[in-house]
Amino acid sequence: MKYRxxxxxxxxxxxxxxLHCERLHNQIYSSIDGSAACFRxxxxxxxxGCSSSDNGSVGVVHMIKEISDAQWLISxxxxxxxxxxxxxxxxxxxxxxxxxxxxxxxxxxxxxxSTTRPTAFSHESKCPNEYSAGPGxxxxxxDSNVWNSKGTGLxxxxxxxxxxxxxxxxxxxxxxxxxxxxRYNLDKNNQIGKPLCSLQLSSFMYAAVNTAVCxxxxxxxxxxTPTKVCDPLGDYNVYYSLFPRSQENNGEKKTVTLVTARxxxxxxxxxxxxxxxxxxxxxxxxxxTASTLAQMIPLADAKLYDHNILWTLFNGESFDYIGSQxxxxxxxxxxxxxxxxxxxxDIKLHLEIGQLGGSLPLYKENSSWPLYxxxxxxxxxxxxxxxxxxxxxxxxxxxxxxxxxxITTNLPPSSLHSFRRIFKNITDxxxxxxxxxxxxxxxxTNMYYESALDLYENIDFVYRNISIGTDGKFIPTTExxxxxxxxxxxxxxKISRIASALAQTLYQQVTGKPYVGSIDEMLxxxxxxxxxxxxxxxxxxxxxxxxxVGKPAPLYVGVATWSSTPAVYAGHLxxxxxxxxxxxNRTACDxxxxxxxxxYYLRGWNHSGVCVQTTMNFSQAVSPAFIKTDYDFTSNEFxxxxxxxxxxxxxxxFVTAGGGGARxxxxxxxxxxxxxALITYWLQANANIIFPALSTVPLVGDAxxxxxxxxxxx
Amino acid sequence: xxLAEFFSCSLxxxxxxxxxxxxxxxRNPVRIIIMIAAAFxxxxxxxxxxxxxxxxxxxxxxxxxxxxxxxxxxxxxxYFIYLLLRKTExxxxxxxxxxxxxxxxxxxxxxxxxxxxxxxxxxALVNVLADSVGPGTxxxxxxxxxxxxxxxxxxxxxxxxxxxxxxxxxNGMDEKNYKKILWVIGSHFLVSSLSLxxxxxxxxxxxxxxxxxxxITALTAFKCAGGYIGVVxxxxxxxxx
Numbered sequence: 001m002k003y004r005x006x007x008x009x010x011x012x013x014x015x016x017x018x019l020h021c022e023r024l025h026n027q028i029y030s031s032i033d034g035s036a037a038c039f040r041x042x043x044x045x046x047x048x049g050c051s052s053s054d055n056g057s058v059g060v061v062h063m064i065k066e067i068s069d070a071q072w073l074i075s076x077x078x079x080x081x082x083x084x085x086x087x088x089x090x091x092x093x094x095x096x097x098x099x100x101x102x103x104x105x106x107x108x109x110x111x112x113x114s115t116t117r118p119t120a121f122s123h124e125s126k127c128p129n130e131y132s133a134g135p136g137x138x139x140x141x142x143d144s145n146v147w148n149s150k151g152t153g154l155x156x157x158x159x160x161x162x163x164x165x166x167x168x169x170x171x172x173x174x175x176x177x178x179x180x181x182x183r184y185n186l187d188k189n190n191q192i193g194k195p196l197c198s199l200q201l202s203s204f205m206y207a208a209v210n211t212a213v214c215x216x217x218x219x220x221x222x223x224x225t226p227t228k229v230c231d232p233l234g235d236y237n238v239y240y241s242l243f244p245r246s247q248e249n250n251g252e253k254k255t256v257t258l259v260t261a262r263x264x265x266x267x268x269x270x271x272x273x274x275x276x277x278x279x280x281x282x283x284x285x286x287x288x289t290a291s292t293l294a295q296m297i298p299l300a301d302a303k304l305y306d307h308n309i310l311w312t313l314f315n316g317e318s319f320d321y322i323g324s325q326x327x328x329x330x331x332x333x334x335x336x337x338x339x340x341x342x343x344x345x346d347i348k349l350h351l352e353i354g355q356l357g358g359s360l361p362l363y364k365e366n367s368s369w370p371l372y373x374x375x376x377x378x379x380x381x382x383x384x385x386x387x388x389x390x391x392x393x394x395x396x397x398x399x400x401x402x403x404x405x406x407i408t409t410n411l412p413p414s415s416l417h418s419f420r421r422i423f424k425n426i427t428d429x430x431x432x433x434x435x436x437x438x439x440x441x442x443x444x445t446n447m448y449y450e451s452a453l454d455l456y457e458n459i460d461f462v463y464r465n466i467s468i469g470t471d472g473k474f475i476p477t478t479e480x481x482x483x484x485x486x487x488x489x490x491x492x493x494k495i496s497r498i499a500s501a502l503a504q505t506l507y508q509q510v511t512g513k514p515y516v517g518s519i520d521e522m523l524x525x526x527x528x529x530x531x532x533x534x535x536x537x538x539x540x541x542x543x544x545x546x547x548x549v550g551k552p553a554p555l556y557v558g559v560a561t562w563s564s565t566p567a568v569y570a571g572h573l574x575x576x577x578x579x580x581x582x583x584x585n586r587t588a589c590d591x592x593x594x595x596x597x598x599x600y601y602l603r604g605w606n607h608s609g610v611c612v613q614t615t616m617n618f619s620q621a622v623s624p625a626f627i628k629t630d631y632d633f634t635s636n637e638f639x640x641x642x643x644x645x646x647x648x649x650x651x652x653x654f655v656t657a658g659g660g661g662a663r664x665x666x667x668x669x670x671x672x673x674x675x676x677a678l679i680t681y682w683l684q685a686n687a688n689i690i691f692p693a694l695s696t697v698p699l700v701g702d703a704x705x706x707x708x709x710x711x712x713x714x
Numbered sequence: 715x716x717l718a719e720f721f722s723c724s725l726x727x728x729x730x731x732x733x734x735x736x737x738x739x740x741r742n743p744v745r746i747i748i749m750i751a752a753a754f755x756x757x758x759x760x761x762x763x764x765x766x767x768x769x770x771x772x773x774x775x776x777x778x779x780x781x782x783x784x785x786x787x788x789x790x791x792x793y794f795i796y797l798l799l800r801k802t803e804x805x806x807x808x809x810x811x812x813x814x815x816x817x818x819x820x821x822x823x824x825x826x827x828x829x830x831x832x833x834x835x836x837x838a839l840v841n842v843l844a845d846s847v848g849p850g851t852x853x854x855x856x857x858x859x860x861x862x863x864x865x866x867x868x869x870x871x872x873x874x875x876x877x878x879x880x881x882x883x884x885n886g887m888d889e890k891n892y893k894k895i896l897w898v899i900g901s902h903f904l905v906s907s908l909s910l911x912x913x914x915x916x917x918x919x920x921x922x923x924x925x926x927x928x929x930i931t932a933l934t935a936f937k938c939a940g941g942y943i944g945v946v947x948x949x950x951x952x953x954x955x
Contacts, residue, residue, distance in 0.1 A: 028850040030855070198849070656716075657859040661719060661860045662719040662723075664860065665722035665723045666721075668867065669722055669725035673733050677734075691939050
């Protein structure tokens with residue numbers, strides 16, 4: 001009777017849907033679309049990240065609204081295991097509780113709600129890339145004096161359960177879960193034997209232990225079928241020189257200023273690495289400075305200058321400086337760039353545009369933006385550095401911004417660390433002058449360093465959509481400021497001023513002003529929508545499929561076996577904005593072969609195709625650890641990061657049975673079977689009595705066929 | 715809980731038919747052949763009705779349309795089995811070592827009906843059983859976790875109904891008593907139409923009438939087979955003494 005009344009109530013409460021021919025499966029399960037899973041990475045000694053069980057971890061939904069909910073989950077819950085559904089604002093407070101007591105935890109579903117974001121959210125360690133730091137670095141995760149003071153280090157921990165992230169744009173999926181939760185799970189002290197709303201998180205990782213083990217497992221084959229369980233991280237670096245370098249003869253080699261920035265960012269979750277302040281602002285500054293210089297100095301004047309600028313964008317820097325380590329290693333072998341390799345003595349100055357943008361929201365009221373130039377020296381600065389600092393601070397102070405030198409060997413995380421490690425002797429005696437430009441001093445101003453929340457809001461970016469027409473002409477900054485389309489406190493304007501000051505400093509002869517419009521558009525491309533005009537103009541003409549509109553480009557470095565988009569985007573932007581646009585058709589463009597240049601046939605502003613001649617090129621960003629034979633993965637010399645292989649990542653929500661249905665079926669099934677057996681037995685046993693009427697009537701009398709068939713014995 | 719659900723539902727739907735099969739059919743090879751032949755006939759009827767469903771594109775989304783054709787085809791094939799068995803009965807008896815076969819005229823009807831029913835039950839429940847393995851059950855959008863047990867109960871009902879319908883049908887054909895045949899076809903349509911209500915979660919509105927129909931049909935079949943309630947009571951009484 002209990003069951004029956006239960007059924008009746010639920011039946012009548014439920015809204016009746018007229019579902020025509022819908023598969024049962026679709027009524028039971030509902031997948032949570034747009035979620036991103038935390039996955040497993042490995043280095044020389046450890047495994048980090050998450051993995052679900054083989055078939056996906058199933059757990060009862062528990063919405064965590066307060067910290068006490070998490071405490072209840074680990075200590076008082078009864079119907080476990082549970083999947084904790086938690087917002088980004090509470091995640092950092094409860095995740096340590098759950099990792100410490102994982103017995104009742106099947107997984108975590110993290111969701112972002114743009115109205116209640118935490119003030120800080122960074123899962124990078126307190127000293128990013130601590131173990132690849134160059135000499136003189138004093139940052140240690142145990143100390144209080146750290147760069148990323150808000151970092152939890154979760155990115156570098158082995159988490160015993162899967163974690164999935166649902167971005168703000170998919171908040172209706174969380175509503176779906178909450179609705180189900182409110183219907184079934186609210187009576188939380190009385191959950192045993194009830195139908196409960198549950199989640200299944202599937203993100204099983206094939207790799208385990210560490211890089212050496214997983215590479216060994218990948219190399220072996222089971223039953224002659226090669227299996228791969230992990231891939232080295234890596235992609236491509238992008239480099240571009242103001243003047244073509246291969247045309248130089250050995251006798252008259254031009255000295256070079258190396259200007260570098262990083263492309264990639266990271267987060268715990270697959271496909272989510274927006275990196276607005278972590279990397280995008282620095283990269284955009286570099287590209288804009290490069291394009292400004294390229295516009296002001298015609299290529300034909302190359303012979304007038306005895307100095308060149310080599311712009312380089314490193315990839316994979318989040319994971320122990322993969323890109324810069326490889327470049328420094330290749331320079332030390334005399335193999336970078338492949339055409340006319342660079343020697344250290346050619347480098348007059350190495351300027352790294354580091355992490356910029358984190359402090360932009362702090363100064364959004366006015367036009368100031370204090371920058372800091374870290375110089376890794378004792379008391380005596382190389383002359384190149386002092387000259388540069390003097391010129392640069394003069395250039396920025398005219399725009400109401402400031403540049404303060406910080407003289408310390410304790411450098412913030414940057415590619416300089418790779419050069420300082422690999423060229424230890426040279427950097428120690430200051431024959432390779434180095435400088436790092438950032439917008440923070442003791443600790444990061446970016447509170448979302450390398451996290452899923454390092455979005456465009458973090459740098460206070462508002463897209464103005466005023467920048468370009470179909471011809472690709474940018475409106476000058478002064479005009480935009482004059483007619484009020486932009487204000488001096490806009491991040492776009494500030495970045496353009498930095499780029500302008502930088503360009504001016506790099507080449508005093510040049511007084512170019514970068515177009516703020518290109519910054520507006522480029523930030524929009526990298527932070528808001530990959531389907532923007534600038535990126536589609538910079539895309540290959542042959543590429544017909546349109547990029548994802550309305551989604552920022554994930555800047556995660558990815559694995560070396562697959563080339564990912566960020567390096568391609570950066571390289572093509574450099575090519576489009578700095579290269580010479582030739583008015584020839586595609587076949588002529590492909591046939592063109594000028595030494596020192598490469599040709600790209602890109603879509604162009606009006607999508608009719610344009611041949612771009614550029615010195616831009618790509619070089620591999622795969623850690624030397626994977627190209628050196630017999631490299632000892634525990635030596636900590638180079639980056640050893642690998643990423644696990646996985647089959648699929650999905651989340652679905654459904655109701656798990658309380659067992660009432662199964663019990664009912666079991667009891668009735670047993671009763672019915674026994675009853676049927678008894679009745680059948682009884683009827684059979686007494687057939688002669690019960691069915692007397694017809695039993696004696698011969699069914700087939702004389703009409704039987706001849707008994708010839710008897711020989712056929714069936 | 716989910717594997718338990720799978721096995722419990724299988725037990726409920728197929729336990730009684732399997733018990734009946736084991737006690738009455740399994741020992742006799744000819745009966746097994748007839749049962750399998752009947753199951754094959756049900757498959758043929760299902761093939762034809764699915765062809766019709768497939769051809770008539772505009773009515774595909776209406777379950778009722780497909781159902782009408784499925785019931786009609788099943789009854790047609792029940793008639794074909796009847797014809798076939800009546801034609802081959804003598805031969806079957808001849809090739810059988812065991813001359814007990816066909817000692818009762820409606821024995822073949824029972825055997826073929828069970829084959830018919832088990833095959834229809836398998837088709838009705840196999841998709842549902844596949845989803846009952848879990849980990850989820852109904853309830854997210856609509857329905858409750860009792861969906862599986864009601865489906866299994868309904869399947870059992872249909873298997874038994876098919877068995878009894880065959881008995882009544884064969885008897886009706888033998889006696890040219892078209893009322894009985896009308897009852898078979900009519901109740902088949904009735905029960906199938908009731909199952910359309912499942913979609914709207916009126917599980918009990920389906921199951922209770924279906925089992926009432928089953929009870930009436932079972933009693934009718936019992937009578938058709940020449941059974942007499944008085945004898946039953948009498949037997950019980952005698953046994954008790």
